[in-house]
Amino acid sequence: MIQVGVVGGTGYTGVELLRLLVLHPEVELKVVTSRSESGRKISDLYPNLRGHLDIEFSDPTVAELATCDLVFFATPNGVAMKSVPELLARGVKVIDLAADFRIEDAALWSEWYGMEHACPELLEEAVYGLPETSRDKIASARLVANPGCYPTAVQLGFLPLIKAGLVNTENLIADTKSGVSGAGRGASVGALLCEASESMMAYKAGGHRHHPEISQGLQWFSESKVGLTFVPHLTPMIRGIHATLYAPLNQDVDDLQALFEDAYKDEPFVDVMPAGSHPETRSVKGANTCRIAVHKPQNANTVIILSVIDNLVKGAAGQAVQNMNLMMGLEETAGLNQVALLP
Numbered sequence: 523m524i525q526v527g528v529v530g531g532t533g534y535t536g537v538e539l540l541r542l543l544v545l546h547p548e549v550e551l552k553v554v555t556s557r558s559e560s561g562r563k564i565s566d567l568y569p570n571l572r573g574h575l576d577i578e579f580s581d582p583t584v585a586e587l588a589t590c591d592l593v594f595f596a597t598p599n600g601v602a603m604k605s606v607p608e609l610l611a612r613g614v615k616v617i618d619l620a621a622d623f624r625i626e627d628a629a630l631w632s633e634w635y636g637m638e639h640a641c642p643e644l645l646e647e648a649v650y651g652l653p654e655t656s657r658d659k660i661a662s663a664r665l666v667a668n669p670g671c672y673p674t675a676v677q678l679g680f681l682p683l684i685k686a687g688l689v690n691t692e693n694l695i696a697d698t699k700s701g702v703s704g705a706g707r708g709a710s711v712g713a714l715l716c717e718a719s720e721s722m723m724a725y726k727a728g729g730h731r732h733h734p735e736i737s738q739g740l741q742w743f744s745e746s747k748v749g750l751t752f753v754p755h756l757t758p759m760i761r762g763i764h765a766t767l768y769a770p771l772n773q774d775v776d777d778l779q780a781l782f783e784d785a786y787k788d789e790p791f792v793d794v795m796p797a798g799s800h801p802e803t804r805s806v807k808g809a810n811t812c813r814i815a816v817h818k819p820q821n822a823n824t825v826i827i828l829s830v831i832d833n834l835v836k837g838a839a840g841q842a843v844q845n846m847n848l849m850m851g852l853e854e855t856a857g858l859n860q861v862a863l864l865p
């Protein structure tokens with residue numbers, strides 16, 4: 523059994539990791555941290571785990587955490603980078619669900635995240651954990667940067683077209699919607715029921731920190747320069763990301779549907795729906811699935827890709843478990859066979 527630690531076990535992505543890991547056939551949860559709930563039985567706070575997890579939250583030192591084989595950080599940006607060098611030096615593998623190791627360029631990271639990077643020397647070694655593009659690198663990595671939720675949905679949607687060189691990459695548009703759990707469990711006025719329900723709004727239209735992450739990920743696979751317009755919206759649902767993506771074709775393409783089906787035919791967690799489909803966020807709720815549909819309306823030259831994920835699963839904890847499976851040489855789908863919850 524692999525001994526696993528979760529830093530930040532009280533948060534939304536943390537408890538989602540626990541939900542997945544308690545049923546994982548190869549994992550033993552050894553340490554689950556929380557500073558505010560240290561000493562409390564985890565299943566007292568989260569009764570869905572009663573009968574599955576019998577340990578308490580703790581507030582361990584890095585040396586104590588290092589008794590694990592692999593540690594997940596489900597913590598705010600800027601936390602993991604303070605402990606990762608010591609954990610790696612002690613032979614522990616790390617998956618960070620936050621953004622500390624997602625951007626290759628330390629100066630660009632500081633610009634968007636408003637702090638100095640604590641270990642820029644590790645940015646080159648860290649592997650961006652999108653299995654559909656980097657499976658082999660992830661398998662041999664010590665440190666994986668789990669992608670953001672919007673970046674997962676947007677990159678999986680655009681990449682088949684970009685890799686095939688079929689679109690004008692300077693004019694890509696990503697119009698994205700998120701459920702409120704994307705903002706985490708911490709109390710904030712914007713996440714109150716009376717503020718977030720019965721209404722919808724765009725936010726950070728002038729610049730969101732996922733813009734450089736998405737642009738970087740698309741640029742890795744594009745010979746021409748990537749220019750992206752990215753606008754996130756907050757929608758009155760708890761879980762889910764819906765990305766509507768617009769890409770101008772640079773040539774006639776016979777069969778876009780076949781292109782997408784072929785690109786993802788061997789991917790266990792990307793489902794290309796039949797032509798004409800409109801994927802719903804509820805069709806991936808609780809599952810580690812990205813569901814995609816491709817359209818070319820009015821015979822115009824703009825392709826529209828619809829891409830949905832559960833922000834807490836394929837957008838965070840599920841993708842992190844997928845990465846752990848790869849890093850530890852396990853079956854990639856182990857512990858990840860959930861079917862979405864309907865209605």
Ligand SMILES: NC(=O)C1=CN([C@@H]2O[C@H](COP(=O)(O)OP(=O)(O)OC[C@H]3O[C@@H](n4cnc5c(N)ncnc54)[C@H](OP(=O)(O)O)[C@@H]3O)[C@@H](O)[C@H]2O)C=CC1
Nearest residue numbers: 530532533534535556557558596597620704706707833838
């Ligand atoms: N929510 C989402 O949909 C997604 C989130 N992410 C990213 O994953 C990370 C976690 O997100 P989420 O679960 O929503 O966040 P939450 O705010 O819900 O939870 C944060 C967790 O981190 C712990 N924590 C906070 N500060 C520290 C610290 N300085 N040291 C150690 N532990 C700390 C908290 O517990 P305590 O204070 O008790 O220690 C809590 O358990 C974030 O970086 C987020 O951006 C990524 C993709 C999707």
Ligand SMILES: CC(=O)N[C@@H](CCC(=O)OP(=O)(O)O)C(=O)O
Nearest residue numbers: 620621670671700701702704705
């Ligand atoms: C609805 C909402 O607030 N969503 C979050 C994105 C969550 C996420 O994935 O962000 P990280 O890059 O920090 O992991 C936001 O826009 O900040």
